[in-house]
Amino acid sequence: xxxxxxxxxxxxxxxxxxxxxxxxxxxxxxxxxxxxxxxxxxxxxxxxxxxxxxxxxxxxxxxxxxxxxxxxxxxxxxxxxxxxxxxxxxxxxxxxxxxxxxxxxxxxxxxxxxxxxxxxxxxxxxxxxxxxxxxxxxxxxxxxxxxxxxxxx
Numbered sequence: 463x464x465x466x467x468x469x470x471x472x473x474x475x476x477x478x479x480x481x482x483x484x485x486x487x488x489x490x491x492x493x494x495x496x497x498x499x500x501x502x503x504x505x506x507x508x509x510x511x512x513x514x515x516x517x518x519x520x521x522x523x524x525x526x527x528x529x530x531x532x533x534x535x536x537x538x539x540x541x542x543x544x545x546x547x548x549x550x551x552x553x554x555x556x557x558x559x560x561x562x563x564x565x566x567x568x569x570x571x572x573x574x575x576x577x578x579x580x581x582x583x584x585x586x587x588x589x590x591x592x593x594x595x596x597x598x599x600x601x602x603x604x605x606x607x608x609x610x611x612x613x614x615x
Contacts, residue, residue: 469522475500476518483583492582499576506573507566512546514561523554530584542568
């Protein structure tokens with residue numbers, strides 16, 4: 463399968479020493495993206511706080527695709543940071559800066575350093591639905607059961 467081409471524009475605060483989003487291994491589904499903080503500073507996220515982390519990148523995603531913003535497993539395991547709206551969606555018609563919403567779910571401040579790989583980007587096809595109003599739905603064995611109704615084991 464040939465790769466989908468995503469055009470990337472760098473902004474003034476994008477660090478030219480950084481790669482564009484990149485796949486860390488040959489079989490990786492997600493491309494790592496870094497924090498590119500103006501003036502190469504750091505950002506502190508206090509416990510319970512959510513912060514928009516700049517990447518210094520804008521993207522042109524092909525029509526019919528989205529980019530999903532997902533956590534990096536190592537960062538999630540080894541720190542108190544989480545992608546708050548995971549997976550986040552970057553729509554194909556969005557042209558603004560890609561920013562990543564990080565939340566600190568720990569009890570101490572977390573300092574996001576310039577250059578930290580903060581998320582991974584997964585490109586995925588989009589299928590739009592036609593939503594049709596109806597007065598009845600087909601029945602299933604599960605019915606209206608949700609929120610753990612199928613058990614935990």
